[in-house]
Amino acid sequence: MRGDVDNRVKPILDAMIECVYGDDEQIQRIVVQKFETGQVFAFQNPTTALLLALEADEPSVYVRITDDLHEDLD
Numbered sequence: 001m002r003g004d005v006d007n008r009v010k011p012i013l014d015a016m017i018e019c020v021y022g023d024d025e026q027i028q029r030i031v032v033q034k035f036e037t038g039q040v041f042a043f044q045n046p047t048t049a050l051l052l053a054l055e056a057d058e059p060s061v062y063v064r065i066t067d068d069l070h071e072d073l074d
Contacts, residue, residue: 005032005033005034006032008032008061009030009032012061012063013027013030016063020065028069029069050062
């Protein structure tokens with residue numbers, strides 16, 4: 001996946017307005033990470049949908065929403 005990861009965030013946030021939150025002013029924290037094909041990263045307890053996305057040949061976007069601002073990201 002080419003391009004800057006930060007350029008991918010705004011359209012995703014805008015698309016979630018009204019279906020996830022009322023206004024993007026409500027967002028308190030954003031963590032973004034790009035995973036390259038072939039690099040190993042272990043998710044703890046991934047959903048079936050996430051496993052399928054990780055195994056696919058096409059690029060995927062994984063969005064996790066939480067109200068815990070102090071959630072551990074390890």
